[in-house]
Amino acid sequence: MIRVAHLTVKYGAIAALTDVSFEVRPGSITAVLGANGAGKTTLLRTISSLMTPSQGEIFLGDTALVGQKTEDIARLGVAHVPEGRGVVAEFTVEENLRLGALSSPENSAHAVAAQFERFPVLAQRRKQYAATLSGGERQMLALARALVARPTVLLLDEPSLGLSPMVTADIMTTISTLSREEKLTVVLVEQNAKSALRIADHAVVLHVGTVVADAPAGDVANNDDLKRFYLGLVK
Amino acid sequence: MLRPNFHRLPTTSRWIVILGVTATALGFTFTFNAGLNAQIASGAAISIVVLGLTWLTGWSGQISLGNSGFMACGGYFVGVWANHHAATPLVISLLFATAAGALGGLILAVPATRLRGPYLAGATLAFATVTSSLVYVFGNWTGGPTSQLFLNSLTTPSWFARMFSGIQASLNSSAQYGADLAICVAAIAFLFMSNLFHSRLGRAMTLVRDNDVSAELMGINLRRTRTIAFVIAAALGGLGGGLQTLLNGSVTPGSFPLTISITLLTLMVLGGIGTLTGAVLGGLIFAVSSNVINWLCSTAGISSTSNLGTNMQGIVFSVLLMTTMLIAPQGISGNIVRGYRHLMQRFTSKIDNSPA
Amino acid sequence: MGGFLASRFMSDVFNGVANGIIFSLIALSLVVVWQSTNVLNFAQGAMATFATYIGMTQVEHGINIWLCMVISVVVGFIFGGLTERVLIRPLYGKPDINPIVVMVGFLGFLQFLAAAIWGNIPRILPSPFSQVFYTSKGHTIFLSPFVVFQILTAVTVMMIVALVFRFTTLGLKLRAAALAPEVARLLGVRVDRLLTFGWMISSAVGSFTAILVAMQNGSALSPSVMGSVFIFGFIAAAVGGLDSPIGAVVGGLLIGLVEQFTLDYWQANMAPVMALVVLIVVLMIRPRGLFTKNTQRRV
Ligand SMILES: Nc1ncnc2c1ncn2[C@@H]1O[C@H](COP(=O)(O)OP(=O)(O)O)[C@@H](O)[C@H]1O
Numbered sequence: 001m002i003r004v005a006h007l008t009v010k011y012g013a014i015a016a017l018t019d020v021s022f023e024v025r026p027g028s029i030t031a032v033l034g035a036n037g038a039g040k041t042t043l044l045r046t047i048s049s050l051m052t053p054s055q056g057e058i059f060l061g062d063t064a065l066v067g068q069k070t071e072d073i074a075r076l077g078v079a080h081v082p083e084g085r086g087v088v089a090e091f092t093v094e095e096n097l098r099l100g101a102l103s104s105p106e107n108s109a110h111a112v113a114a115q116f117e118r119f120p121v122l123a124q125r126r127k128q129y130a131a132t133l134s135g136g137e138r139q140m141l142a143l144a145r146a147l148v149a150r151p152t153v154l155l156l157d158e159p160s161l162g163l164s165p166m167v168t169a170d171i172m173t174t175i176s177t178l179s180r181e182e183k184l185t186v187v188l189v190e191q192n193a194k195s196a197l198r199i200a201d202h203a204v205v206l207h208v209g210t211v212v213a214d215a216p217a218g219d220v221a222n223n224d225d226l227k228r229f230y231l232g233l234v235k
Numbered sequence: 236m237l238r239p240n241f242h243r244l245p246t247t248s249r250w251i252v253i254l255g256v257t258a259t260a261l262g263f264t265f266t267f268n269a270g271l272n273a274q275i276a277s278g279a280a281i282s283i284v285v286l287g288l289t290w291l292t293g294w295s296g297q298i299s300l301g302n303s304g305f306m307a308c309g310g311y312f313v314g315v316w317a318n319h320h321a322a323t324p325l326v327i328s329l330l331f332a333t334a335a336g337a338l339g340g341l342i343l344a345v346p347a348t349r350l351r352g353p354y355l356a357g358a359t360l361a362f363a364t365v366t367s368s369l370v371y372v373f374g375n376w377t378g379g380p381t382s383q384l385f386l387n388s389l390t391t392p393s394w395f396a397r398m399f400s401g402i403q404a405s406l407n408s409s410a411q412y413g414a415d416l417a418i419c420v421a422a423i424a425f426l427f428m429s430n431l432f433h434s435r436l437g438r439a440m441t442l443v444r445d446n447d448v449s450a451e452l453m454g455i456n457l458r459r460t461r462t463i464a465f466v467i468a469a470a471l472g473g474l475g476g477g478l479q480t481l482l483n484g485s486v487t488p489g490s491f492p493l494t495i496s497i498t499l500l501t502l503m504v505l506g507g508i509g510t511l512t513g514a515v516l517g518g519l520i521f522a523v524s525s526n527v528i529n530w531l532c533s534t535a536g537i538s539s540t541s542n543l544g545t546n547m548q549g550i551v552f553s554v555l556l557m558t559t560m561l562i563a564p565q566g567i568s569g570n571i572v573r574g575y576r577h578l579m580q581r582f583t584s585k586i587d588n589s590p591a
Numbered sequence: 592m593g594g595f596l597a598s599r600f601m602s603d604v605f606n607g608v609a610n611g612i613i614f615s616l617i618a619l620s621l622v623v624v625w626q627s628t629n630v631l632n633f634a635q636g637a638m639a640t641f642a643t644y645i646g647m648t649q650v651e652h653g654i655n656i657w658l659c660m661v662i663s664v665v666v667g668f669i670f671g672g673l674t675e676r677v678l679i680r681p682l683y684g685k686p687d688i689n690p691i692v693v694m695v696g697f698l699g700f701l702q703f704l705a706a707a708i709w710g711n712i713p714r715i716l717p718s719p720f721s722q723v724f725y726t727s728k729g730h731t732i733f734l735s736p737f738v739v740f741q742i743l744t745a746v747t748v749m750m751i752v753a754l755v756f757r758f759t760t761l762g763l764k765l766r767a768a769a770l771a772p773e774v775a776r777l778l779g780v781r782v783d784r785l786l787t788f789g790w791m792i793s794s795a796v797g798s799f800t801a802i803l804v805a806m807q808n809g810s811a812l813s814p815s816v817m818g819s820v821f822i823f824g825f826i827a828a829a830v831g832g833l834d835s836p837i838g839a840v841v842g843g844l845l846i847g848l849v850e851q852f853t854l855d856y857w858q859a860n861m862a863p864v865m866a867l868v869v870l871i872v873v874l875m876i877r878p879r880g881l882f883t884k885n886t887q888r889r890v
């Protein structure tokens with residue numbers, strides 16, 4: 001579904017990603033793991049064309065993404081929930097969802113209503129400003145907003161950031177259910193390797209901008225060296 | 236590495252350069268006719284104001300559209316003073332003009348140093364508007380809409396006239412006197428500022444401009460530093476305005492229109508923001524601009540009294556201002572420095588690569 | 592009643608509101624582009640004047656005055672878009688000073704060019720409504736049909752802008768493009784086009800304002816007709832807070848009243864001084880204006 005080939009991305013002279021290649025199978029959840037500064041956010045931002053790589057290609061199916069406009073990539077069905085969720089604090093919950101529905105092919109009122117059905121928490125807070133939501137609710141809103149446009153690919157940047165373990169578990173379950181029910185392809189960027197590996201099918205581990213592991217999630221979860229050196233999970 | 240960057244020269248070399256340029260300019264005034272010398276004089280006066288602007292905007296990072304207001308402070312003070320005390324020595328008049336400008340700057344600095352970016356630009360623009368209304372408010376002193384003439388303000392001293400024809404000052408010798416005087420005043424201003432750019436204060440200024448948070452952590456008082464920047468720029472504005480008033484022998488509300496602020500910006504940006512060389516170039520450009528524009532108009536067959544002809548200078552300056560900022564925001568001096576470094580780099584790398 | 596409406600106080604209120612609403616319109620169009628592009632359009636008045644010249648000089652060719660007004664506004668609309676595409680777009684992400692300098696240059700360019708094309712002699716524009724003040728039982732009330740028209744249309748323009756921004760999908764996109772451009776793009780919103788559109792709206796509103804200003808009693812169309820109006824408009828916007836459309840409207844009315852009361856009770860030349868004093872006092876207390884919430888969104 002998504003193929004990243006020999007991707008190198010730089011900030012000025014410093015490379016944040018060096019020769020990164022991996023594939024994401026359709027309908028799967030692929031966890032992209034790594035410590036702070038590993039280049040995870042940069043990877044997602046490059047997929048969405050918020051950054052331009054100095055080398056390499058990204059394909060969505062057969063479509064090359066490098067060089068396309070961010071908004072066109074979104075319209076191709078790639079929904080990106082950025083780091084920090086990207087909820088517009090000055091908008092109400094409903095306005096945030098309507099914003100997500102703008103590039104939706106179907107009736108947007110319908111699409112918004114469908115998300116309210118899926119996330120009753122949000123339906124109750126329809127007219128509330130997003131600034132007043134709790135962290136977990138904001139993450140729900142960000143997810144719901146990404147889904148209104150009926151994407152085929154979901155890019156999530158650290159959904160667990162700043163959430164308690166219980167809420168994190170909740171969000172992960174939601175992501176897992178979504179992926180299964182909607183046949184969504186998910187790229188799940190996480191520092192919280194444990195929670196991510198629980199729901200992921202596949203895992204890519206980044207370390208200072210290079211891929212150090214690209215394997216089924218189970219294998220990564222059972223590899224003590226990886227866990228110790230790159231994921232900070234000490235047995 | 237060799238750098239042609241004037242700021243980095245040691246003090247004595249800087250002084251030598253400034254004095255050399257001054258002497259050359261003075262030399263040229265002996266060969267120029269009265270018209271050209273009058274232009275040189277106003278170019279030198281305006282370069283002082285540009286110097287203040289480039290210090291304020293380029294060195295302390297505060298954009299100002301209000302420097303025509305400082306000029307008005309200096310210009311009107313000299314005018315009003317000369318009306319009552321015709322025999323005031325020149326130096327005293329100019330010092331008064333400088334002080335009047337500085338006072339205007341001090342008043343504006345109270346609000347301005349709290350503002351940033353467009354708020355600051357707009358507020359300084361409003362200040363310039365307000366100074367021109369104050370000319371009317373204090374019409375009893377300033378003469379309001381009528382112009383203030385003081386014919387004998389810039390009498391050519393007899394020793395100067397004697398160098399030429401005789402006891403009586405001629406048109407030519409008084410024009411040259413004006414030009415030489417303006418050049419000397421400008422030279423003093425540039426000498427003073429060249430030292431200031433490199434003083435502790437100058438360095439503090441650039442720190443405040445580049446990163447005010449870390450400057451504050453280093454114990455620099457932001458408000459005070461920014462206020463000083465304003466006062467100095469305003470003092471130079473007042474000096475330039477006062478000098479211009481003396482050279483013209485008159486001052487009217489139209490002497491310092493808002494469009495001067497556009498001219499000043501153009502001269503600063505064209506010359507190169509934040510550099511002494513840029514301010515000199517700006518003054519030079521101003522001095523020759525009317526000749527160049529007239530030449531352009533006559534080549535293109537545009538009557539100099541037509542609507543297009545009378546507005547040509549404004550149009551050309553505005554277009555230059557926009558395009559320079561869009562295409563080469565470092566201006567002439569910045570690009571010369573860049574080009575020179577580029578050349579030197581190629582040159583030195585060639586030497587490095589050559590076999591020993 | 593007629594006596595009260597004709598009182599000095601009420602006359603000042605009428606005049607103050609009539610002028611203030613003009614400042615509000617200028618402030619509003621400044622705010623619209625500031626919010627979305629972080630550029631303070633110093634050329635706003637000059638752009639509006641230029642568009643007004645193009646449209647309103649058609650009156651001299653016998654074209655209906657209402658049609659001329661429409662032409663001016665349409666020209667302003669297109670002009671705003673062109674300006675954003677050609678001059679402003681290369682400046683996004685540059686230091687504050689670059690757009691300021693370019694817009695000041697553009698201000699000069701348009702003002703001198705207008706003078707070169709149409710001359711500096713002011714042109715009196717015909718007014719679609721009478722400028723004679725109403726009277727009631729022998730008292731003059733400082734309201735004329737034109738002033739009423741001016742206030743009503745200005746309020747209408749503001750209402751339209753407000754309704755579009757608050758209740759339409761287009762408004763939602765425009766607000767999102769201003770508040771969170773990156774997020775908007777990730778959601779498929781074509782932010783570039785919206786920024787251009789924001790400039791077009793702003794410039795159209797500006798042109799309409801310039802027509803009103805030039806038609807006013809005692810005023811006429813000249814290359815610098817918007818000069819001081821722009822300064823008052825900027826002060827209004829800064830007093831209200833450059834981020835707040837409501838602040839722009841309130842700031843405009845406030846400055847209009849301050850101006851009017853100053854010139855009536857003191858003298859006309861003190862009006863800009865008092866406006867600057869108001870600006871300074873407000874900014875000393877609230878550096879980002881009266882109506883800006885204390886969010887540190889753009890740092
Ligand atoms: N805007 C930026 N400018 C310069 N360097 C950056 C910028 N953003 C990120 N980086 C650098 O790029 C590297 C990768 O960052 P990022 O992709 O944010 O990592 P992660 O999301 O895995 O924590 C880091 O070393 C970081 O310092």
Ligand SMILES: [Mg+2]
Nearest residue numbers: 040041042083
């Ligand atoms: Mg990250």
